[in-house]
Amino acid sequence: MGTRHQPGHLPKRQSLLGLWLLLSGISLFGGAAFALWLDSLFHPTGLARLALWLGCFSGGGTIFLVGLLLERQLFTPLRHLQVQLARLVANPDARDDYPPEGWLRGLGPDLVRVREAWRADRRALATAHTEGARSAVRIRLELESLLQVLDTPLLLCDQHRRLLLFNHAAETLFEGHPCLGLGKRLESLIDTASLTDALARLPSDGAPRELLVPFDDRWLCCVLRRVPQSDGETLLTLTDTTASLTGDLGNRVALAKRLPALRRHSAGLASAAEALTRLDDASLDTALHRRLTRVIGEESDALGRELEAFGQCVDELQQQGERLVPIWSNDLWQTLNERIAGSSGVGHVTPIGMPAWLKGDACALLAMLETLIQHLIEALPADRKRLPLEGEICLGNKRVYLDLVWRGVPLAQHALSDWQETRLASLPLAPSIGDMLNHHGSELWSLADGDGEHARLRLPLPALERVGAPPPAKPARPEFHDFGIADLPPPDAELAVRPLRALEIVSFDTETTGLELRRDDTVVSLGACRIVNARLLANDTFDQRVDPGRPIPPASTAIHGLTDADVAGAPPLNVVLPRFRRYVGDAVLLAHNAAFDLLAIQPPGASEAFSMPVLDTLLLSRALDSGLDGHDLDTLASRFDLSIAEGARHTALGDARLTAKLWLALLPRLEARGIVTLEDALQLQAGAFDREDASA
Amino acid sequence: MARVLVVDDEPNIVLSLEFLMQQAGFEVVTADDGESALQSVADAMPDLLLLDISLPGISGFEVLERLRAQSAYAELPIIMLTAHGREVEREKGLALGADDYITKPFSTQALVDKVQALLDEAG
Numbered sequence: 071m072g073t074r075h076q077p078g079h080l081p082k083r084q085s086l087l088g089l090w091l092l093l094s095g096i097s098l099f100g101g102a103a104f105a106l107w108l109d110s111l112f113h114p115t116g117l118a119r120l121a122l123w124l125g126c127f128s129g130g131g132t133i134f135l136v137g138l139l140l141e142r143q144l145f146t147p148l149r150h151l152q153v154q155l156a157r158l159v160a161n162p163d164a165r166d167d168y169p170p171e172g173w174l175r176g177l178g179p180d181l182v183r184v185r186e187a188w189r190a191d192r193r194a195l196a197t198a199h200t201e202g203a204r205s206a207v208r209i210r211l212e213l214e215s216l217l218q219v220l221d222t223p224l225l226l227c228d229q230h231r232r233l234l235l236f237n238h239a240a241e242t243l244f245e246g247h248p249c250l251g252l253g254k255r256l257e258s259l260i261d262t263a264s265l266t267d268a269l270a271r272l273p274s275d276g277a278p279r280e281l282l283v284p285f286d287d288r289w290l291c292c293v294l295r296r297v298p299q300s301d302g303e304t305l306l307t308l309t310d311t312t313a314s315l316t317g318d319l320g321n322r323v324a325l326a327k328r329l330p331a332l333r334r335h336s337a338g339l340a341s342a343a344e345a346l347t348r349l350d351d352a353s354l355d356t357a358l359h360r361r362l363t364r365v366i367g368e369e370s371d372a373l374g375r376e377l378e379a380f381g382q383c384v385d386e387l388q389q390q391g392e393r394l395v396p397i398w399s400n401d402l403w404q405t406l407n408e409r410i411a412g413s414s415g416v417g418h419v420t421p422i423g424m425p426a427w428l429k430g431d432a433c434a435l436l437a438m439l440e441t442l443i444q445h446l447i448e449a450l451p452a453d454r455k456r457l458p459l460e461g462e463i464c465l466g467n468k469r470v471y472l473d474l475v476w477r478g479v480p481l482a483q484h485a486l487s488d489w490q491e492t493r494l495a496s497l498p499l500a501p502s503i504g505d506m507l508n509h510h511g512s513e514l515w516s517l518a519d520g521d522g523e524h525a526r527l528r529l530p531l532p533a534l535e536r537v538g539a540p541p542p543a544k545p546a547r548p549e550f551h552d553f554g555i556a557d558l559p560p561p562d563a564e565l566a567v568r569p570l571r572a573l574e575i576v577s578f579d580t581e582t583t584g585l586e587l588r589r590d591d592t593v594v595s596l597g598a599c600r601i602v603n604a605r606l607l608a609n610d611t612f613d614q615r616v617d618p619g620r621p622i623p624p625a626s627t628a629i630h631g632l633t634d635a636d637v638a639g640a641p642p643l644n645v646v647l648p649r650f651r652r653y654v655g656d657a658v659l660l661a662h663n664a665a666f667d668l669l670a671i672q673p674p675g676a677s678e679a680f681s682m683p684v685l686d687t688l689l690l691s692r693a694l695d696s697g698l699d700g701h702d703l704d705t706l707a708s709r710f711d712l713s714i715a716e717g718a719r720h721t722a723l724g725d726a727r728l729t730a731k732l733w734l735a736l737l738p739r740l741e742a743r744g745i746v747t748l749e750d751a752l753q754l755q756a757g758a759f760d761r762e763d764a765s766a
Numbered sequence: 767m768a769r770v771l772v773v774d775d776e777p778n779i780v781l782s783l784e785f786l787m788q789q790a791g792f793e794v795v796t797a798d799d800g801e802s803a804l805q806s807v808a809d810a811m812p813d814l815l816l817l818d819i820s821l822p823g824i825s826g827f828e829v830l831e832r833l834r835a836q837s838a839y840a841e842l843p844i845i846m847l848t849a850h851g852r853e854v855e856r857e858k859g860l861a862l863g864a865d866d867y868i869t870k871p872f873s874t875q876a877l878v879d880k881v882q883a884l885l886d887e888a889g
Contacts (some may be wrong), residue, residue, distance in 0.1 A: 385852055517860060
């Protein structure tokens with residue numbers, strides 16, 4: 071076995087110790103043999119004998135003592151210095167430095183000087199950046215927040231059609247789509263020849279081009295603009311036109327189609343009736359008379375059917391009008407209460423039951439409800455006027471019912487008919503309540519509740535095929551943009567020569583039932599996070615518990631804290647793996663001691679292949695600091711002073727994040743050694759792997 | 767002979783309905799607004815009511831509501847007639863207690879069948 075000694079590296083401590091003990095041993099043994107020989111040859115006595123023995127042992131003794139001295143005063147301090155320098159480069163802001171020892175003690179002030187100077191420079195740079203770019207940052211933040219609140223979905227792509235920016239509306243539009251992510255290709259999101267073609271022909275002066283692209287079962291109206299004075303970046307704004315297309319277009323086409331049929335049947339009816347009137351008495355009850363009568367009957371029936379279909383089209387057109395938008399009922403009640411709080415005599419509507427989505431013209435609906443509530447309060451007997459009203463949304467088949475509920479009896483139809491005449495002065499053209507009911511394809515009626523104590527005013531409204539509450543608001547400044555992506559090499563260039571800094575990396579970690587993956591141990595939790603442009607994305611994570619299909623041994627629970635109850639109901643590994651594969655996408659994988667985690671996510675018979683390059687921080691750390699012991703995640707975290715949230719250690723996501731941080735700490739040290747491409751890094755870690763194998 | 771009260775303010779429709787109902791073997795009474803319809807019902811209760819929604823004065827819905835409010839007329843079969851034919855109106859009619867609902871224009875045979883079915887049910 072040949073321990074390959076890399077030039078420029080401190081030899082391993084064990085090698086030095088071995089060499090030293092070997093030399094000392096040989097010298098002492100040789101000295102002893104030589105002394106015995108001399109002793110038997112000259113038979114010295116007294117002082118001479120002592121001198122002879124001492125002289126013979128002096129060589130070995132010197133080697134032993136010098137070795138001890140060198141280890142204490144030079145080699146150990148050198149190793150500590152190596153750790154210090156590594157830490158200084160990996161994490162310049164790490165605290166808890168310890169001064170050089172032994173013969174290197176004199177370097178202490180110099181080292182402090184270097185470190186302080188570097189920190190001061192970094193601080194100065196940071197301050198300069200903060201101060202100099204403060205206004206720029208502020209403007210950028212304002213622009214970003216502006217983009218985020220825009221209702222129109224926005225995508226910005228670089229010249230290679232990679233996503234540089236998307237806003238919240240785009241996130242909502244492509245909700246759950248695995249290919250909406252910074253640096254991902256536009257084609258993986260919207261794949262149409264027409265879009266590719268339009269992008270290729272886009273004028274550079276920023277003139278817009280519009281096209282309609284299919285997305286799932288929807289149609290998106292896409293407006294493309296090349297951003298002027300940019301590196302060929304393109305801004306896309308999207309509008310979901312499905313509703314207006316299927317609605318307007320569909321209904322218009324249907325209406326247009328029905329009209330000729332109506333004309334035809336109407337003409338048939340009119341001419342038959344006309345003919346019938348001209349028949350003289352003699353012709354009554356003849357074959358002609360019977361035929362004409364039959365024609366009238368048939369045409370009337372057909373006319374009736376066509377009119378019914380025609381009416382349905384008109385109804386739908388009315389309901390799909392552009393001003394009927396999705397409304398979450400809780401939002402409606404809240405706004406209504408804010409409105410009626412201002413007007414006197416009207417209290418408050420307490421929403422009861424389950425909230426739901428409905429479709430309506432929000433302004434008109436609010437004005438109408440406010441007026442209806444005023445009428446309602448007036449209509450209630452004096453002792454009931456102060457009682458709170460309740461609002462409930464009831465679900466029907468095609469409609470939702472917006473009900474106002476009060477304690478008492480139902481309202482009479484004639485009252486409601488009168489109310490429908492009321493004009494809503496706050497709306498343009500002051501339409502009547504009846505007009506607004508028509509606008510919503512609605513009616514108004516009152517009914518008694520089953521409990522015999524309450525009554526309600528019912529307003530049916532078009533329902534929406536949407537379930538569940540609106541998604542919670544996103545944190546204030548999520549990472550929706552990265553203009554650095556535009557500086558990445560073209561995506562078709564070789565991945566191998568891509569700079570490490572430009573890699574898209576997914577750092578992952580698994581927690582398992584035990585270490586015997588080749589036997590029956592398996593994954594209980596899988597966590598991952600993404601690094602783009604040497605930046606760890608805070609929100610882009612994968613965190614999934616996995617049902618291992620077997621009990622978790624207490625010894626493993628002691629490490630990761632997951633019990634059988636924690637994973638009950640979680641999907642099994644064969645369901646999680648395809649999701650994880652989609653999450654990884656085109657990224658390079660990263661793990662600490664990757665061999666284990668790779669084995670964990672590729673159990674025998676797995677359908678998902680993870681064939682992308684894999685970086686291993688354990689191997690890279692060994693290759694960088696072969697002279698140092700301890701390359702486990704804990705030791706490295708403390709060596710480079712990498713912090714992680716309390717309690718996140720030994721969770722899959724926590725360790726994946728720590729591994730990502732470790733990678734980012736190793737990155738400048740790799741670059742300092744000329745290891746700048748993926749190919750270089752893979753080669754370096756392969757070397758470390760060989761060495762480990764050889765010495766194992 | 768079953769007696770049907772036809773309430774509609776369009777004389778043309780009333781004329782035809784009257785004729786058709788008589789042909790089908792019913793005795794027909796007519797009213798051209800809500801008030802007279804209620805009066806007619808109060809004078810002599812018919813076996814069935816054909817009630818148009820849009821009437822001058824009080825609407826068909828209101829006539830329906832007033833009739834249903836009195837226990838004597840709770841079981842009286844009532845078919846609503848409308849020229850609007852919106853589904854939500856049909857729902858409102860049924861919610862207020864109508865037995866059936868017919869949209870204009872209607873097939874005469876379908877109307878006669880519905881009347882017959884309701885009378886059989888009530889009878």
